[in-house]
Amino acid sequence: MSETQTQSATRTEVLLDVRGMRKVYEGHGRSVEAVRDLTFAVARGDLVCVVGPSGAGKTTLLKCIAGLLAPTGGEVVLEGTAVDGPPPGMAVVFQEYGRSLFPWMTVRRNVELPLKQKKLPKARRSELVHQALEAVGLADVHTAYPWQLSGGMQQRVAIARAIAYEPHILLMDEPFAAVDAQTRADLEDLVRSLWHRLGVTTLFVTHDIDEAVYLGQRVLVLSSAPTVVLDDIAIDLPEERDQLTTRSSTRFAELRGQVFAQIQRAKQQRGAVEPA
Amino acid sequence: MSETQTQSATRTEVLLDVRGMRKVYEGHGRSVEAVRDLTFAVARGDLVCVVGPSGAGKTTLLKCIAGLLAPTGGEVVLEGTAVDGPPPGMAVVFQEYGRSLFPWMTVRRNVELPLKQKKLPKARRSELVHQALEAVGLADVHTAYPWQLSGGMQQRVAIARAIAYEPHILLMDEPFAAVDAQTRADLEDLVRSLWHRLGVTTLFVTHDIDEAVYLGQRVLVLSSAPTVVLDDIAIDLPEERDQLTTRSSTRFAELRGQVFAQIQRAKQQRGAVEPA
Amino acid sequence: MAGGNALLGVLGFATFLALLEAVPRAGLVSPDYLPPLSRVGGALADLAGEAAFWTALGDTVRGWFLGLAIAVALGVTVGFVIGTVPVLREFTASTIEFLRPIPSVALIPLAVLVFGTELRSVLLLVVYASFWQVLVQVLYGVRDVDPVASETARTFGLSRWARVRHVTWPTALPYVLTGVRLAAAVALILAITAELVIGAPGLGNEIGIAQSGGAVARMYALVVVTGLLGVAVNVLARRLERWLLSWHPSLRREVVS
Amino acid sequence: MSILRRVTRASLAALTLPAALLALWWILTADSESYYLPPLSDILAAVDDVWLRSGRLSADVLPSLLRLLGGFLLAVALGVTLGIAIGSSRRLRAFCEPVLEFLRAIPPPVLVPVLMLFAGIGDTMKVLVIVSGCVWPILLNTVEGVRAVDEVLVETARCYGLRGPSRLWHLVVRSASPQIVTGLRQGLSIGIILMVISEMFAASNGLGFSIIQFQRTFAVTEMWTGILLLGLLGFLLAMLMRLFERRALNWYFGLRQAQRGGSR
Amino acid sequence: ACGSSDEGGSAGDGGTTKIKVGAIPIVDVAPLHLGIQKGFFTEQGLEVEVVNTTGGAAAVPGVVSGEFDFAFGNLVSLIVARAQKLPLKAVAEGNSSTGQQGKDFGGIVVPKDSPITGAAQLAGKTVAVNNLKNIGDTTVRASIRKAGGDPTGVKFVELAFPDMPAAVANKRVDAAWIVEPFFTVAQNQGAKVIASNFVDTAPNLTIAAYFTTERTVQQKADLTKRFTAAIEKSLAYAQEHPDEARAVLPSYAKIDPAVAEKMTLPAWSGQINRDSVQTLADLMLTDGLITEKVDVGALLP
Numbered sequence A, B: 001m002s003e004t005q006t007q008s009a010t011r012t013e014v015l016l017d018v019r020g021m022r023k024v025y026e027g028h029g030r031s032v033e034a035v036r037d038l039t040f041a042v043a044r045g046d047l048v049c050v051v052g053p054s055g056a057g058k059t060t061l062l063k064c065i066a067g068l069l070a071p072t073g074g075e076v077v078l079e080g081t082a083v084d085g086p087p088p089g090m091a092v093v094f095q096e097y098g099r100s101l102f103p104w105m106t107v108r109r110n111v112e113l114p115l116k117q118k119k120l121p122k123a124r125r126s127e128l129v130h131q132a133l134e135a136v137g138l139a140d141v142h143t144a145y146p147w148q149l150s151g152g153m154q155q156r157v158a159i160a161r162a163i164a165y166e167p168h169i170l171l172m173d174e175p176f177a178a179v180d181a182q183t184r185a186d187l188e189d190l191v192r193s194l195w196h197r198l199g200v201t202t203l204f205v206t207h208d209i210d211e212a213v214y215l216g217q218r219v220l221v222l223s224s225a226p227t228v229v230l231d232d233i234a235i236d237l238p239e240e241r242d243q244l245t246t247r248s249s250t251r252f253a254e255l256r257g258q259v260f261a262q263i264q265r266a267k268q269q270r271g272a273v274e275p276a
Numbered sequence C: 001m002a003g004g005n006a007l008l009g010v011l012g013f014a015t016f017l018a019l020l021e022a023v024p025r026a027g028l029v030s031p032d033y034l035p036p037l038s039r040v041g042g043a044l045a046d047l048a049g050e051a052a053f054w055t056a057l058g059d060t061v062r063g064w065f066l067g068l069a070i071a072v073a074l075g076v077t078v079g080f081v082i083g084t085v086p087v088l089r090e091f092t093a094s095t096i097e098f099l100r101p102i103p104s105v106a107l108i109p110l111a112v113l114v115f116g117t118e119l120r121s122v123l124l125l126v127v128y129a130s131f132w133q134v135l136v137q138v139l140y141g142v143r144d145v146d147p148v149a150s151e152t153a154r155t156f157g158l159s160r161w162a163r164v165r166h167v168t169w170p171t172a173l174p175y176v177l178t179g180v181r182l183a184a185a186v187a188l189i190l191a192i193t194a195e196l197v198i199g200a201p202g203l204g205n206e207i208g209i210a211q212s213g214g215a216v217a218r219m220y221a222l223v224v225v226t227g228l229l230g231v232a233v234n235v236l237a238r239r240l241e242r243w244l245l246s247w248h249p250s251l252r253r254e255v256v257s
Numbered sequence D: 001m002s003i004l005r006r007v008t009r010a011s012l013a014a015l016t017l018p019a020a021l022l023a024l025w026w027i028l029t030a031d032s033e034s035y036y037l038p039p040l041s042d043i044l045a046a047v048d049d050v051w052l053r054s055g056r057l058s059a060d061v062l063p064s065l066l067r068l069l070g071g072f073l074l075a076v077a078l079g080v081t082l083g084i085a086i087g088s089s090r091r092l093r094a095f096c097e098p099v100l101e102f103l104r105a106i107p108p109p110v111l112v113p114v115l116m117l118f119a120g121i122g123d124t125m126k127v128l129v130i131v132s133g134c135v136w137p138i139l140l141n142t143v144e145g146v147r148a149v150d151e152v153l154v155e156t157a158r159c160y161g162l163r164g165p166s167r168l169w170h171l172v173v174r175s176a177s178p179q180i181v182t183g184l185r186q187g188l189s190i191g192i193i194l195m196v197i198s199e200m201f202a203a204s205n206g207l208g209f210s211i212i213q214f215q216r217t218f219a220v221t222e223m224w225t226g227i228l229l230l231g232l233l234g235f236l237l238a239m240l241m242r243l244f245e246r247r248a249l250n251w252y253f254g255l256r257q258a259q260r261g262g263s264r
Numbered sequence E: 001a002c003g004s005s006d007e008g009g010s011a012g013d014g015g016t017t018k019i020k021v022g023a024i025p026i027v028d029v030a031p032l033h034l035g036i037q038k039g040f041f042t043e044q045g046l047e048v049e050v051v052n053t054t055g056g057a058a059a060v061p062g063v064v065s066g067e068f069d070f071a072f073g074n075l076v077s078l079i080v081a082r083a084q085k086l087p088l089k090a091v092a093e094g095n096s097s098t099g100q101q102g103k104d105f106g107g108i109v110v111p112k113d114s115p116i117t118g119a120a121q122l123a124g125k126t127v128a129v130n131n132l133k134n135i136g137d138t139t140v141r142a143s144i145r146k147a148g149g150d151p152t153g154v155k156f157v158e159l160a161f162p163d164m165p166a167a168v169a170n171k172r173v174d175a176a177w178i179v180e181p182f183f184t185v186a187q188n189q190g191a192k193v194i195a196s197n198f199v200d201t202a203p204n205l206t207i208a209a210y211f212t213t214e215r216t217v218q219q220k221a222d223l224t225k226r227f228t229a230a231i232e233k234s235l236a237y238a239q240e241h242p243d244e245a246r247a248v249l250p251s252y253a254k255i256d257p258a259v260a261e262k263m264t265l266p267a268w269s270g271q272i273n274r275d276s277v278q279t280l281a282d283l284m285l286t287d288g289l290i291t292e293k294v295d296v297g298a299l300l301p
């Protein structure tokens, strides 16, 4: 399950299956239909980017997949069983990164905690923590508390925690929103190399179209709420990507334009729904 | 002070003067020199963008200007007097937007509260709240609580609160980090038009280089901590800007490249300081 | 900074003491009934010379400490079990509300019946009264866990126990400590009241004897001793808090900026 | 339909355990010979005689309740006001804390003689005894709540020039309100205890007075009816408190629930 | 229950039996402490531990549960307990009124400048007693009746004896029934004595008794006999040596020596005055403290 594997070899095996998912938030005088009808599948080892306007229901979708929210209708099936709680071996980077770090622990202990839970030996834990913090460019803040860090640094701690965990499913909710352009580029490459190395099935929510195209094998475009899948675009860029050459290729520009057009459509026909 | 004015007419009058500012965070076993030596001035009616790597001290700088933090050394002079508390007529959009909204108030009341404090009549308040929420694309969530909104929506509420306030100094800390590309473009234009209409002196922190170049009259590039000003680039793009034409102009690309180079420099010479 | 705080505290206490001296002297009340501080101080000095007083003090502190320890252990355990299992919480709420206001003092005859005037009688009353203080604080603390934090823990596969240990416990800790501080005071009050009413050995009993003999200054000296015990308890609790909660907003703000 | 289900479930939750405990009590004491543990059946049978027909409900329970209410409200006013002041100022906190801790440790029964010197032996004294006990949880919780206000909110409020009463209400009180309400609940239950204690002194009526009177005259069955009544009273007051809490902390429960999204 | 002495009251090693006696730390129990000091209990093979109680009502549960072997309590409390079917049994006198008008160890006092000069004028007034529905209000009513007044309108409030002098001086109450040492304290502060309620109730009224349970009397007859013998010897000794009785006070009570010197001691006659107890029981019935007539014979030895 966690052995290294190439993506094409397992493309057909469905890992995650979202079927007619619907989510209505009730209560406190407001009832919001956040997600109307989402259906899509993700194969094992896929890297899928999800884009959509603000308030589209991306976070809602991610939380349902993580088993943190119960869908109002439809179902989320992971490895053949309906999700009803956080499945093992999954890591999530929350949009509310600041609040997802434990203020009573130092950065190192924050990253280490899930590893302890996995009962890894001390030496291995320490190695993983080091590597992860190094990878996100935070090798020098081990003993700081999260609230002593800047916003972008906090977000990177949350990312480090997820990658140190070596999950086989990785859910990330706008994980690079608070970091600068250069760091962002570095982190994008980090995610791709991680995915290559571990074969992690990854769902990546972002509002940056370039990022979605650069990272993903597929880009799911969501409409604005009540949400449906507007488009599911396969990204046929070469497997080896590079910030400079990939981004300046014509195919990149085409795909970028295609996603952009869909998003524009999503924004314009607010409410007027037309399933993909 | 709040009458409409063109920027060129008042370019010479210094509104904000940061002189040799230094900030060291102490305590809990860590002493961090976040800002080493910052010196720059902002004229009345300027729109200055601040970029710099994550952890550079951008938030720290903003908080010192807002009078929320006391600098360890140097001084921050606003309209001729040293800042020692939040000056009147200033609005701030915090990087931690989620935590800066009052969870016990509806969206409308969150936006209205500072206006009440300003003792505006009810009708005027209601008008401003409406316009502001409309402008950020949230005309339909007046009665929702902040925690019923998505991350991007929360961030836009914080922005609406700042613009409804009609400040004459506006400080924004990565205000568009959580919103999608399209909304982001709209909000950028909103900030420019607000600045034009009210002549608000604006300091805008972002990690998006394109955004900085598109928005600003000047871009300040900060080094990584301990921070100094690496470069202060005048953006000589035409006054009337447009998402499509401006961004595709060659001058834009040049300026963008210039900023990018500086940022690269900032990242590379971590620690090795050389004031601008 | 800590030194400055201590200084202010001493100043505050001195003001209070001056007031205690001035009120009877100014004739606002008769010194026969509320003797000025100086006379109470004299009685306090006499007390310090009596072996019996130290024995009584020891008895009270023992009853108080044992009772408090039992109450805190019980309160925290029961609170976490009930607080983290929603069904339990739902089904015990009414019973807790019902039992909580039954005053320990109403249980005195029962305590005497079962345990006589021994230490255990005092313990029963002390534990009963302070248990609720801790329990309720713990229940509120557990409720206050930040859902984003607990969801994070859940997604990383932290077991129920690990979540309690790493997420619920730190969140509830400030509440627990407030509960301990409240319970410490209630336990002291109950230990002394029980000694006073039941006649079990301790400071309360000494107060009763002084009271029924009309030894007013001595009685107030003993009251002052209980108050000082309270101050000592609080100083300890604050130490503990500072040590355990350095990450908490209420404490870290005092250090930053 | 779903409302009906909710109500049913709520009443089930509220009644199951008490019913089970009462049943247990009933069975264990059914043929109790112990003088101090009369059969529950006898106790329940005596309730009518002791409290309803004798007019004790208005002669004893009502005055007790009024004193409790007076004492509690006074304690709330005092505790919240002082708590906000002390919680907001580190200096004031340092200045007051030792004295407050000193006063807090003094058992109300020994405070009574002093209170009597100043307030006489009437209801005022009893109300003050109640205040002297239930002000502490309110005060302490308010102080802690005020100290824990989110920094980002504090900074937001400062930037938008929120000052004075407006800041106090919209920022400090609302933000500390979950903690303050915790204090109110604790204070209320301590208030009931002190209502009983206050009626041990210079009283001639009251629920606590009656219980103590029964206890002293060895009317054990009657004493147990009193203890039960006291528990019931506490329960009803706690329910009222919960209603208030639901209203005042609507946002807080919503916030938590929303973030959980209804899932457990 | 976990009482201290075992069944049968058998003598421990060395021939002494350990017993626990519950007693309120006031003047009234001076003979007990004096007797212990004088070795009267050791003579009977008894090693006494005195446990402080807050009065008869608090001592009764201790005796019933077996925690105390014997205790000191006032007769009104004992009669009430008996009426509630508690199987108590008095074994010896505790103390008695001196029987001398104006020279008893307690009485009714009024503030210095009060217009009240006699018990009859107490009708409609507020009078402090230490416990409601106990010996205080019963005997105060008896005083009023004897003086020709109507006791029905008197309002009694509870106040601890130590708080009474202040309450009288500050006119918080119109009158108070006080016993020593506070009786003397109040008079020192100017209060006037208007009646001696014990004397008004019955001649040589017995106030309190040492008591135990019927079971102890039956099953530990020998122990009871030895205790009774020792306490009666102590009572007689104290009665004859009032100075020694005064001298023993500081060992268990904290009384201002100046007051202790001056105050009136109760009588320790060694005898329970059965008639006076019956009078008391009848008054209690009249005043509604008990609902049926109690035969004091069952209570008294």
Ligand SMILES: Nc1ncnc2c1ncn2[C@@H]1O[C@H](COP(=O)(O)OP(=O)(O)OP(=O)(O)O)[C@@H](O)[C@H]1O
Pocket: A025, A026, A032, A033, A034, A052, A053, A054, A055, A056, A057, A058, A059, A060, A061, A095, A207, A225, B147, B148, B149, B150, B151, B152, B153, B178, B179, B180, D258, D259, D261
């Ligand atoms: N707890 C809640 N209660 C009520 N409505 C909610 C709640 N959470 C989210 N919503 C609503 O559901 C919709 C989708 O929210 P969601 O957070 O999933 O959006 P998103 O796609 O993640 O947006 P963003 O890009 O801004 O983070 C929004 O309209 C929001 O108002």
Ligand SMILES: Nc1ncnc2c1ncn2[C@@H]1O[C@H](COP(=O)(O)OP(=O)(O)OP(=O)(O)O)[C@@H](O)[C@H]1O
Pocket: A147, A148, A149, A150, A151, A152, A153, A178, A179, A180, B025, B026, B032, B033, B034, B052, B053, B054, B055, B056, B057, B058, B059, B060, B061, B095, B207, B225, C256
């Ligand atoms: N409260 C604090 N205590 C200690 N160190 C702090 C504190 N706040 C910030 N710092 C440190 O100061 C430095 C600058 O932080 P700041 O938040 O100003 O960065 P920033 O430029 O806003 O970064 P970002 O783009 O990630 O938000 C960082 O190294 C951070 O660790």
Ligand SMILES: O=[N+]([O-])[O-]
Pocket: C102, C103, C104, C105, C106, C129, C190, D193
């Ligand atoms: O429970 N109390 O009697 O304090």
Ligand SMILES: [Mg+2]
Pocket: A058, A059, A060, A095, A173, B150, B151, B152
């Ligand atoms: Mg989101």
Ligand SMILES: [Mg+2]
Pocket: A150, A151, A152, B058, B059, B060, B095, B173
């Ligand atoms: Mg920042």
